[in-house]
Amino acid sequence: MTSFRPDDMPAQASPAALRGLIESRRAVRRFSAEAIPDAVIRDCLELAVLAPNSCNLQPWSFQVIRDPALLARLHPVCMSQNAAKAPLIIAVLARPDTWRQACQDIITYWPEPEVPARIRSFYRKTAPFQYNQGPFGVLGFFKRQLLRVAALRKPLMRSPNSHAQMAIWAVKSTALAAQNLMLAFQSHGYATCPMEGFDEVRLRKTLAIPRQAIPIMLLAVGRQTEKGVYNPRLRFPLEQHVTWL
Numbered sequence: 139m140t141s142f143r144p145d146d147m148p149a150q151a152s153p154a155a156l157r158g159l160i161e162s163r164r165a166v167r168r169f170s171a172e173a174i175p176d177a178v179i180r181d182c183l184e185l186a187v188l189a190p191n192s193c194n195l196q197p198w199s200f201q202v203i204r205d206p207a208l209l210a211r212l213h214p215v216c217m218s219q220n221a222a223k224a225p226l227i228i229a230v231l232a233r234p235d236t237w238r239q240a241c242q243d244i245i246t247y248w249p250e251p252e253v254p255a256r257i258r259s260f261y262r263k264t265a266p267f268q269y270n271q272g273p274f275g276v277l278g279f280f281k282r283q284l285l286r287v288a289a290l291r292k293p294l295m296r297s298p299n300s301h302a303q304m305a306i307w308a309v310k311s312t313a314l315a316a317q318n319l320m321l322a323f324q325s326h327g328y329a330t331c332p333m334e335g336f337d338e339v340r341l342r343k344t345l346a347i348p349r350q351a352i353p354i355m356l357l358a359v360g361r362q363t364e365k366g367v368y369n370p371r372l373r374f375p376l377e378q379h380v381t382w383l
């Protein structure tokens with residue numbers, strides 16, 4: 139008989155609880171000055187990084203900005219928008235540049251005494267081949283040509299095989315972590331607003347963001363105050379977006 143560890147068990151959260159949490163989240167633009175305890179921030183970040191992510195390479199990083207002086211400098215960088223007056227802003231960064239270290243970290247942090255051979259082989263050989271695009275993307279270019287021919291015979295993954303595709307690769311996983319982060323704060327009673335309304339050049343300077351990191355959004359976090367939500371909820375009819383096959 140197969141034995142199951144708790145890790146393998148299906149989730150037990152009730153659909154109603156999950157619906158309640160997701161439905162209660164709105165983009166909030168007005169916050170009180172109340173600080174968010176570091177323990178809450180840490181708890182939410184722990185849940186953020188439980189997001190599914192490509193090959194478990196966890197291509198993300200987060201800058202937690204609580205310092206009032208730095209927040210004040212960020213406000214004009216965020217086009218002086220209301221949401222950016224929050225007592226906490228988290229810069230959510232996609233990291234197409236960290237896969238090499240992550241391949242090593244998988245081996246280092248493997249949660250069992252022995253790293254299975256297939257895992258070692260994947261992160262030492264397959265993944266580096268898959269993600270290395272070489273200087274100026276030259277290797278990616280050659281991989282694309284090779285794939286074009288090889289894929290005539292059988293289905294093959296076509297990407298990421300360029301620096302542009304690596305950016306998309308990292309952004310996908312990081313966006314999932316950002317959503318986890320928002321829902322986690324929501325579960326603690328804090329509101330959030332994702333923001334892409336910022337001057338990226340000034341943001342990079344202000345936060346000393348590494349050149350290859352991609353700031354996908356800034357997350358404003360705080361206690362919602364009156365008129366914090368600007369508009370009623372609006373979503374298009376589901377039929378408009380869904381095809382049942």
Ligand SMILES: Cc1cc2nc3c(=O)[nH]c(=O)nc-3n(C[C@H](O)[C@H](O)[C@H](O)COP(=O)(O)O)c2cc1C
Nearest residue numbers: 163164165167219221331332333334335336355371
């Ligand atoms: C990637 C992204 C960027 C956003 N940027 C901003 C922003 O800069 N300022 C803002 O007030 N809201 C911003 N929003 C919030 C959206 O306007 C909001 O999510 C949308 O109108 C739907 O409203 P709801 O989240 O309350 O359901 C952003 C949302 C996302 C996902």
